[in-house]
Structures are given as structure tokens and as C-alpha cells.
Amino acid sequence: MFFTVEINNQKVTAKKGETILSLLNRNGIFVPTLCHMPGFSPTGSCRMCVVEVEGRSSLVPSCSQLVEEWMSIKTHSPRVIKARKTLVELLLANHPDDCLYCDRTGNCELQKLAIELNVTERRYRSRRPSVMIDRNCSSLERDSAKCISCGRCIRICDEIIGVKSIEFIGRGHTSSIGTAQNKGLNLKSCIKCGQCISVCPTGAIREKPALQTVIDALGNDKVIPVIQLSSLIPFSIGEELGIKSGKDILNLLRTALRKIGFRNVFDSSFGADLVVMEEAAELMRRIQNNEKLPVFSSYCPSWNLQVEQNIPRLSGHLSDVLSPQQIIGNLIKFHYASRAGVPAGQIFSVSVMPCTSRKTEADRNLSDDPAIKPVDAVLTTRELAKLLCIFGIDFSKLEPEVTEGAFGTYGSSGKLFGVAGGVAESVTRTLHYMMTGQELKNYRISELRGNKGRKEGKIKIGKMTFGVAVVNGMSNLRELLAELDAGKNDIHFVEVMACPMGCVNGGGQSIGTDEKSLRARIKSVYDADEEEMIRAAHKNPIVNQIYDELLKAPLSPAAMNFLHKKPLKD
Amino acid sequence: MEEQLNILFQKYPSDRQDLLLPLLQEMQEESGYLSPELLRMAGEHFNLPINKVYGVATFYNQFRLIPKGKFHFKVCSGTACQLERSSSLLQSLEKLTHLQPGQTSRDGKFSIEIIHCFGACHQSPVIEVNGKFYTKMTEEKLSRLLESLTE
Numbered sequence: 001m002f003f004t005v006e007i008n009n010q011k012v013t014a015k016k017g018e019t020i021l022s023l024l025n026r027n028g029i030f031v032p033t034l035c036h037m038p039g040f041s042p043t044g045s046c047r048m049c050v051v052e053v054e055g056r057s058s059l060v061p062s063c064s065q066l067v068e069e070w071m072s073i074k075t076h077s078p079r080v081i082k083a084r085k086t087l088v089e090l091l092l093a094n095h096p097d098d099c100l101y102c103d104r105t106g107n108c109e110l111q112k113l114a115i116e117l118n119v120t121e122r123r124y125r126s127r128r129p130s131v132m133i134d135r136n137c138s139s140l141e142r143d144s145a146k147c148i149s150c151g152r153c154i155r156i157c158d159e160i161i162g163v164k165s166i167e168f169i170g171r172g173h174t175s176s177i178g179t180a181q182n183k184g185l186n187l188k189s190c191i192k193c194g195q196c197i198s199v200c201p202t203g204a205i206r207e208k209p210a211l212q213t214v215i216d217a218l219g220n221d222k223v224i225p226v227i228q229l230s231s232l233i234p235f236s237i238g239e240e241l242g243i244k245s246g247k248d249i250l251n252l253l254r255t256a257l258r259k260i261g262f263r264n265v266f267d268s269s270f271g272a273d274l275v276v277m278e279e280a281a282e283l284m285r286r287i288q289n290n291e292k293l294p295v296f297s298s299y300c301p302s303w304n305l306q307v308e309q310n311i312p313r314l315s316g317h318l319s320d321v322l323s324p325q326q327i328i329g330n331l332i333k334f335h336y337a338s339r340a341g342v343p344a345g346q347i348f349s350v351s352v353m354p355c356t357s358r359k360t361e362a363d364r365n366l367s368d369d370p371a372i373k374p375v376d377a378v379l380t381t382r383e384l385a386k387l388l389c390i391f392g393i394d395f396s397k398l399e400p401e402v403t404e405g406a407f408g409t410y411g412s413s414g415k416l417f418g419v420a421g422g423v424a425e426s427v428t429r430t431l432h433y434m435m436t437g438q439e440l441k442n443y444r445i446s447e448l449r450g451n452k453g454r455k456e457g458k459i460k461i462g463k464m465t466f467g468v469a470v471v472n473g474m475s476n477l478r479e480l481l482a483e484l485d486a487g488k489n490d491i492h493f494v495e496v497m498a499c500p501m502g503c504v505n506g507g508g509q510s511i512g513t514d515e516k517s518l519r520a521r522i523k524s525v526y527d528a529d530e531e532e533m534i535r536a537a538h539k540n541p542i543v544n545q546i547y548d549e550l551l552k553a554p555l556s557p558a559a560m561n562f563l564h565k566k567p568l569k570d
Numbered sequence: 571m572e573e574q575l576n577i578l579f580q581k582y583p584s585d586r587q588d589l590l591l592p593l594l595q596e597m598q599e600e601s602g603y604l605s606p607e608l609l610r611m612a613g614e615h616f617n618l619p620i621n622k623v624y625g626v627a628t629f630y631n632q633f634r635l636i637p638k639g640k641f642h643f644k645v646c647s648g649t650a651c652q653l654e655r656s657s658s659l660l661q662s663l664e665k666l667t668h669l670q671p672g673q674t675s676r677d678g679k680f681s682i683e684i685i686h687c688f689g690a691c692h693q694s695p696v697i698e699v700n701g702k703f704y705t706k707m708t709e710e711k712l713s714r715l716l717e718s719l720t721e
Binding site for chain 1: 620623629
């Protein structure tokens with residue numbers, strides 16, 4: 001139902017049931033917001049979006065007030081502008097003014113609001129008790145002094161991730177966002193996905209920095225720095241560097257990284273191909289021997305943490321294949337090193353991931369030799385952009401490198417890991433070949449694509465119907481688990497990605513990415529798959545070569561040693 | 571203790587998350603304060619994350635998260651007491667015990683809590699220690715009281 005209301009003395013058509021904010025945005029009127037998150041139910045707690053409604057004595061938050069027929073709305077009256085400005089000034093009253101060297105400077109919503117509303121002085125001052133920065137977690141750092149208590153991190157942690165490791169603590173002006181007993185995030189149910197970073201308007205939460213160790217290693221003659229790139233990095237780092245989103249700049253990146261001093265540039269998607277081989281083989285074994293089903297993919301490190309910390313009853317269902325990052329790390333330290341004739345301890349292996357949780361994963365060294373870590377440092381996409389900036393790389397002057405590094409042939413099946421549903425699709429392709437000896441007729445499994453939080457596909461493999469489920473945004477798992485507990489048994493494989501839409505939207509990616517560029521990233525991953533010659537892990541010649549040379553066969557003792565998690569030793 | 575808790579948990583069915591507050595109140599009554607262990611158990615019972623339970627417990631003034639001291643001082647900060655200089659009384663109590671409201675001394679002897687009104691305004695300022703009321707308090711009386719308690 002439509003009706004007309006008056007906004008700033010102009011008649012516009014409003015839909016019944018929409019909020020004032022959505023009406024304004026539809027009509028190209030910009031109202032600043034802070035606690036508002038598109039797609040979430042409104043809270044109306046920050047009051048930044050207030051407007052004046054004739055006949056109402058107080059200002060009205062436009063994000064939560066539904067538009068009504070009698071309304072005459074003023075969005076930028078002097079009273080409204082003054083209220084918004086005062087709000088920002090009050091937020092700034094006890095906000096640290098270290099903007100010059102803050103992690104989020106230039107990308108901070110509070111800073112942006114202060115500029116937009118022309119705040120030019122610190123009109124109010126108040127002290128807040130000094131708080132320690134929580135540096136104990138191996139993935140995240142929380143600086144509560146910069147927190148403005150908008151609650152966006154709490155909501156994404158609860159509603160999208162479904163973990164709830166942070167909550168409003170206390171009441172009134174002393175309330176803050178924190179954890180029970182103010183323990184560090186490392187001791188809490190936190191799964192390190194970093195989605196809180198991507199919604200935080202200020203620099204209150206950020207990834208644990210690893211840049212300095214990498215810079216030190218690059219300047220150290222005694223170590224050989226090598227780097228592995230997640231297959232998503234070339235698609236998404238462009239945004240940080242000012243290049244159009246979704247454009248593949250892999251070859252330019254290779255040149256740049258070699259220029260900086262990395263001896264070799266590896267691609268984690270080769271590790272992903274090995275993951276596909278092992279996960280498909282494990283799945284086939286479990287199906288044929290009637291072992292525990294469904295198998296949950298172990299690809300997402302946050303999901304692994306979730307099972308370990310919060311749903312231990314599922315640990316028997318979790319695949320024990322290592323992640324591509326750790327596999328490439330193992331291959332670098334124990335295979336590439338001996339081939340290059342250098343001791344493994346001399347190699348400094350860096351990985352670049354769209355993910356903060358991978359930092360924790362790399363930190364928990366599960367290899368036999370505690371002195372040798374498969375991955376020495378993990379950078380996020382954002383950190384790599386900073387590294388390139390520190391080293392003064394000008395992309396317009398670079399020639400793309402066309403030579404291929406070690407493990408040079410990458411199919412697209414590993415690259416699909418970056419989007420939710422990609423692991424399931426790749427595993428299905430290879431499983432079909434392993435079980436029937438024939439290729440899947442149509443590689444494109446459209447049930448597993450698209451933006452839904454929970455997807456399910458049924459694929460005929462020989463005589464059986466292979467059921468596969470994909471969950472992204474981990475809170476969507478609740479329903480599936482309830483169904484499985486109730487006896488649903490047509491699912492054989494479940495891929496869980498903690499972040500909504502999968503790694504393209506990971507906690508280490510650029511901050512403030514809108515849905516459009518996310519779609520562009522996803523589309524370019526799928527487009528690359530259509531154009532690729534090698535679209536399944538088992539068809540990659542280098543994968544077959546490494547099985548011939550080193551690993552023998554999937555699930556062989558050598559493969560178990562290199563590619564699988566070892567049982568935890570106490 | 572465990573038995574008492576089991577009785578408590580039976581009283582509050584685990585699908586009634588709205589009963590978190592009364593459960594916490596009874597838990598506090600039983601054991602004097604809400605230990606991290608009790609908060610965890612309450613969370614487990616209602617299938618709520620411990621952070622949520624902690625958030626609720628810190629929201630309300632009535633909940634104590636650390637044990638009370640052997641002598642628990644309740645200082646009134648109601649309007650009448652304020653007029654009779656209860657705030658300076660509180661200050662000297664803080665000085666004498668080296669404690670802030672809400673804290674408990676390391677030896678477990680003293681703790682201070684601020685009360686908003688005892689309803690004994692005609693006797694203001696009022697301090698309560700372990701159920702006993704001390705009326706028309708002065709700083710002198712307070713230091714004598716503390717001395718007698720430390721002996």
C-alpha cells in the first residue's frame with residue numbers, strides 16, 4: 001500500500017511498513033547512521049539518524065520509526081543538525097584522539113561523522129577509566145578505549161555467527177562491551193572469525209598485527225622468506241589498492257612480492273586441491289564403511305574452533321584434513337626446503353589470508369617438530385596492502401610475472417574455496433570421479449551457489465544420492481543441527497563457513513565492503529571457474545605428480561603425515 | 571550446595587530463560603555472591619552464553635560478583651543522609667579500610683556497599699553492619715566502630 005508523506009516540504013510516495021530511513025534512502029536523502037546495520041532489526045540506540053516529525057515533541061530515530069500517513073518530516077532542520085553534532089561531540093568526549101596513528105584512520109565511521117558534521121573542537125571532555133588492550137588472543141586485539149558501545153559487534157557475533165562471545169557489561173555510563181569476568185578473547189568462546197572487525201565503526205577491535213615480524217624477516221639475510229597467497233587475495237586486494245573490485249591481479253602481485261624480497265610465491269589453492277583429494281577420499285571411505293556421517297568439512301578454522309570449544313559432540317564428524325594454509329606450509333618446510341637444499345628452520349613462511357582465524361590456526365603448531373612451524377606469520381588482506389604500501393610498490397609500473405612458481409598449475413577447484421559452497425562443489429566433483437571413475441556431467445552445481453545462508457544439494461553419484469549441505473554465517477547451522485539430531489539422514493557432507501558468504505567476506509578483507517563489490521568478487525571467482533581448463537582437483541597434473549612422488553595415495557601414511565591433523569598430544 | 575542448586579534448577583525449567591533473574595537472586599541468597607562458577611551453571615541451565623548471564627548480573631546493582639567481607643558495611647546515600655554529610659562519612663570509611671564501594675578487602679574482613687535508602691531518614695546518616703544499624707553516625711563514631719571490629 002502506498003501513500004504520500006511530506007519530506008522537507010516535498011511530497012514523496014511511501015510504502016506502508018517501511019522505516020523512515022529506508023524511505024529517505026530510496027529518495028536519495030542521506031541521513032548519517034551509526035548503530036544501524038542493513039539487514040538487521042533496528043535498535044535505535046545511537047540516535048544519529050534522528051529526524052524531526054511535525055507534531056512530535058522529541059526527535060525521532062528514523063531507522064526504527066515506521067513511516068505513517070500523517071507525517072511531515074524534516075531531515076536537516078537546524079534542530080536536527082545540532083542534535084547530531086552534539087551526539088558526535090559527546091561520543092568524542094572520551095574517545096582517544098590518536099587518529100594520526102590509529103589503525104582505522106581514514107576508514108573510521110566516527111571520524112567520518114565528525115568531518116561530515118563539521119566538528120572542529122573538543123567541546124566536552126570526560127575521563128574514562130584506563131583499560132588494558134586485550135592482546136592475549138592470537139588473532140584479535142581489542143582496545144576498549146576506542147569502543148563507542150554501538151553494539152554492532154555484539155549483534156553480528158550473536159545473530160550471524162551465533163557464538164555470542166561479547167556482550168554489554170554493566171549499566172549506564174560505566175557500561176562497556178566485554179566478556180564475562182572481563183577475560184581476554186583467547187579464554188572465551190570466541191572463534192576468531194573477525195566479523196566484529198568488519199562491522200566496528202572505529203578501531204576498537206582489529207587483527208593481531210604481524211607486519212613487523214614479516215618486515216624483519218625480509219631484511220634478515222639468514223632467512224629465506226617465502227609467501228603463499230590465498231586464491232582470493234588477487235581478487236580482493238585490488239579494493240585496498242584502489243583497483244576495481246573483482247579484478248584478478250595475481251601476476252602483478254607475484255612481481256610485487258618478488259620485488260619486496262620473497263623468494264617464492266605459492267598459491268594456497270594448490271593446498272585446497274589436496275584438501276579436496278583427501279576430503280573426498282575420507283568421505284568415500286566413510287560412506288563405503290558406514291562410518292559416522294555426515295562429515296563436516298574442516299576447512300574453516302573458525303568452524304574448527306567452534307566444534308572444539310562449543311560443540312565438542314561433533315568432533316567425531318569433523319574431517320581431520322588440514323587447511324590449505326597448513327598443507328602448503330608443510331610442503332614448503334618439508335618438501336620445497338629439501339628440494340631447494342636448505343634447512344627447514346631457515347625458511348620463513350608467510351601466508352596471506354582473507355581471514356583472522358588463520359592466525360590462530362598457524363599459531364597452534366601441530367607438526368611433529370615444535371621448532372618448525374609450517375606457517376611463521378599470517379597476514380590479512382589489509383595487512384598485505386599495508387606491506388605493499390610500506391615497500392613503495394607502484395602497481396602501474398609493474399610488469400606481470402608469467403613464470404609459474406613451485407606447484408605451478410592451479411585448477412579452479414581450489415579457487416572455489418573462497419566462496420560459500422565452493423568446498424562442497426569441489427569435493428563433489430572429485431568424489432564423483434573417485435566413486436564411479438567417471439567425471440560429473442555438469443561441473444556447475446547450481447544448488448550450492450547463490451547467497452542463501454543454508455544451501456542443500458542432492459547429486460546422483462552412481463546408484464546413491466549424495467546429499468550435501470552448505471552453511472555460511474554460522475548461526476544458520478542451528479536449524480540443520482536440530483534436523484540432524486531429529487534423524488535427518490540424507491546428508492553426507494556439510495560445509496560450514498563461519499562468515500556469511502564465505503571467505504570472500506572474511507574478517508581479514510577490506511573494511512566497509514558493500515554487497516555489490518562482494519557480489520563482484522563472488523562472480524569473478526565463478527567466472528574464473530568457467531574459463532579454467534582444470535576444474536577438478538584430481539585432474540590437476542601437479543596434484544597427481546605430488547601423489548606419485550611424495551604422498552603415494554590419498555589417506556596413505558605419507559598423506560596422513562603431511563595433510564591431516566595429528567591427534568593432540570598432551 | 572550441589573543439592574540446593576539441583577532443587578533450585580528444578581524450580582526453574584530450563585526453557586524459561588525469562589526466569590534468569592529470580593534464579594540469580596536465589597543463588598545469591600544461598601551463597602552470598604555470584605561466583606563465576608554459579609554464573610556458568612546458570613548459563614548452562616538456561617542454555618545461555620555465560621557472557622549474556624554476566625551482562626545481566628552486572629546490569630543490576632543487587633548482584634554481588636565477589637564475596638562479602640566478614641563485616642559488610644552498607645552506607646546509605648539517600649537524600650536525608652546526604653544532607654547529614656553521609657558522603658564524607660563514606661569517604662572516611664573508604665580511607666580507613668582502603669576500599670571502594672563494591673570491593674572486599676584482601677583478608678576478607680571488610681566490604682562496602684552503597685544503599686539508596688534504608689527508610690530511617692529521621693536517624694540519618696545511617697550505616698548498617700551485618701544487620702545491625704548504627705544511626706546518627708559521625709566520623710568519630712565510625713572510627714571507634716572500626717576499631718572495635720578489628721580487635
